[in-house]
Amino acid sequence: MILSYVYKLRPSGSQEAKMQSWLDMLRATYNWCLADRIETYHQQFIQGPYCSLRTKAEAYSLTCCIVKNGATGNLWKNNGKKRNAGTIQDAALVDLKAARPWYKSIDSDVLQRNIARLNTAYKNFFDPSASLRVNGRGFPAFKNRSNFRSFEYKPGRVKLKGSKVYLPKIGWMRFFNSRPIPDGFAIRSVTIRRKTDGWFISVRMVDKSIPELMPRPTSEVKTAVGLDMGLTRLVHCSDGSDIPNPRFATNQKTKRTLSIRQRRVSRTKKGSRKRKKRTAEVAKLHSKISNRRSAYQWQVANKLVKKADAIVVEDLNIQGMVRRCKPKLEEGTGRFLPNGQSAKRGLNRSILDASWGELINKIQYTAEKSGKVLLKVNPRDTSRECSACGHIDKANRNRERFICTRCGHFDHADQQAARNIKRKAVVEYSLTLRLRSASTPSGVEVLKLVTKKVRRDSAKPKQLSLFETPSVELTTSKRRKHDTRKGKRRVPGNLGRQLELFSQDMWNVSSAESPFF
Structure with a gap:
């Protein structure tokens, strides 16, 4: 079984400023990696060996920011296997931190999950089953401050203890522990998300011993x-x-x-x-x-x-x-x-x-x-x-x-x-009906539903005799005294009896005249 709980964080001023700076840097990295892949595609399949179609200059590492055979680097591994764009850009994170030292403040797992987010967007776009749906996934778009508000940690790095959570490179942070995590569930992913009313943490858990929810046949x-x-x-x-x-x-x-x-x-x-x-x-x-x-x-x-x-x-x-x-x-x-x-x-x-x-x-x-x-x-x-x-x-x-x-x-x-x-x-679903047959004076067989009788809460008013003086106690119905908050009968949506398949629709239907039987 897979569960996902959302808690509201209570960060300090410095922690909130650090997480906001992380979002800005991660958004810039995401957009740069996306532009890098687009430029690589244009260079390989549209521009050919040229760095620009207008200047028709040859593509070299000094004249073009994109290497001809890969997204940001060499296309081949040392063992001779081919690398994909995500693996190439993951390897380039070391050079990114060397060129821009302020990226060292971000946890390395967060940077890698940011590139994995772009890989997922490309995978959804090229998914063959997406074309069969009415609303398929579009090509990955560049992000701005309004639609890039989250970052993710890998499993095993985040620690939960009481009403505090430990986030690597950020520290211990308080949060509203509205409900405890069930026993036996292992944390799979942790996502930090900024919303209008504050920061939230989404914890995704899994317990393989518990089966998934299955609908009734x-x-x-x-x-x-x-x-x-x-x-x-x-x-x-x-x-x-x-x-x-x-x-x-x-x-x-x-x-x-x-x-x-x-x-x-x-x-x-x-x-x-x-x-x-x-x-x-x-x-x-x-x-x-x-x-x-x-x-x-x-x-x-x-x-x-x-x-x-x-x-x-x-x-x-x-x-x-x-x-x-x-x-x-x-x-x-x-x-x-x-x-x-x-x-x-x-x-x-x-x-x-x-x-x-x-x-x-x-x-x-x-x-x-x-x-x-x-x-x-x-x-x-x-x-x-x-x-x-x-x-x-x-x-x-x-x-x-x-x-x-x-x-x-x-x-x-x-x-x-x-x-x-x-x-x-x-x-359509061939649902079975629980019916019983009954004979009428005319001899026509009528289908009736098996229903359960439920005792009413109120009785009928008393019939007064000739010389009996009417009063409120005699003419009004006597209701059973009960607490309306505890009584289930008073809750909207709870019925007095369990409904059959057609109990609320048709009570006495002739099998010869009805078009539905």
């Missing part, structure tokens, strides 16, 4: 719940419940605060100290929004996983949903016509604020950790199909209302979609 699934992602409500469940959407970034208060802080940034002079201060305020607000959204999604994921053995969601193409509208040109004049992008801009912001993709990833992790499974189905026609008769029509849905044009079935559109999502999973 579909043959063992007895209950399922369908989830439909929305904006008015974050999640609509097929059992009739829903999860509210707080809109952390698109509510009125946050939008006003963000616009005020961004306006302050625009009024400052570029490159000034005050502009950096105002920019940090905007970054802190974005960080606060992200942290609140992530914490809320973990709570939602834990509530949803408790509902059933299988959680069914749509396989959404979120990147395609937030794509800009295609421009429309007027024939003859070439002017741009209205294409609805200004109206869609607000919708795109709401979708990105809801962060459906991150929520689905958290649900999948929580489900596997709990021994359950996450199933994905095709989202086609889930909002247009009637769950009662199976009729598909675009006119069935009118915003949040669903009215079937064939049978007149009326329901909430998102709740309807959640039930269709669950029903699709039953068909």
Whole structure:
């Protein structure tokens, strides 16, 4: 099993200044190594034997900073084996420290891991399986202060003792030990990362004796719940419940605060100290929004996983949903016509604020950790199909209302979609139904689901006699006294009974009339 814990560091002023200087030097080394590889490729495959196509000068070690046959040095080892670009640049670190003595303050493992980071970027770019994906890895790009904020140590160099951590060449540093490292786990890598609200350490651990998290096989699934992602409500469940959407970034208060802080940034002079201060305020607000959204999604994921053995969601193409509208040109004049992008801009912001993709990833992790499974189905026609008769029509849905044009079935559109999502999973993944047959007076065999009866918390009001005086004690229902914080029945998302595959969808369905059996 592989785990990754993140702790917040508490560095001193000198330690923070040293780590910031490390980031600046490592970023310069990364960019130089990337430029070195690009120049070597141009010289070998484009320029030929010339140092420059404009001057057509021969490439020598004195006239060109790049040696013809390698990235920064000799291409061959002493034993006759060929070296790759990463090995050549690793060997050049000795010359780098001799030419620039201030690089000696950086730990040698950190410098080597920095070059390994560039090797990983090249490997991802040339990965043949990346071309099969929709979003393949691009060519390695040069880094700046905004996207180069971390460095990594090799395993075995970092020591943890209580609430202190030892970082080579930096020293002992305090950190917030929010949770202890489990016994038996060995540290594989340690990454130091600078964020808006401070410095953090990410510890990656592994214990081979513990097996990896495995999802439950579909043959063992007895209950399922369908989830439909929305904006008015974050999640609509097929059992009739829903999860509210707080809109952390698109509510009125946050939008006003963000616009005020961004306006302050625009009024400052570029490159000034005050502009950096105002920019940090905007970054802190974005960080606060992200942290609140992530914490809320973990709570939602834990509530949803408790509902059933299988959680069914749509396989959404979120990147395609937030794509800009295609421009429309007027024939003859070439002017741009209205294409609805200004109206869609607000919708795109709401979708990105809801962060459906991150929520689905958290649900999948929580489900596997709990021994359950996450199933994905095709989202086609889930909002247009009637769950009662199976009729598909675009006119069935009118915003949040669903009215079937064939049978007149009326329901909430998102709740309807959640039930269709669950029903699709039953068909696609061949989930088994626990049903029993019952005979009706008409002689038609009806399929009913096996459900468990649960005692209600409240009883019905007492029926008064003729001469009995009504009072609050007699007419109101008597509820069982219990602590709402300790009672699981009062927690949102916990149901009174365990749902069957179709227990919340169809109670009495005729096998002859239903199109789904």
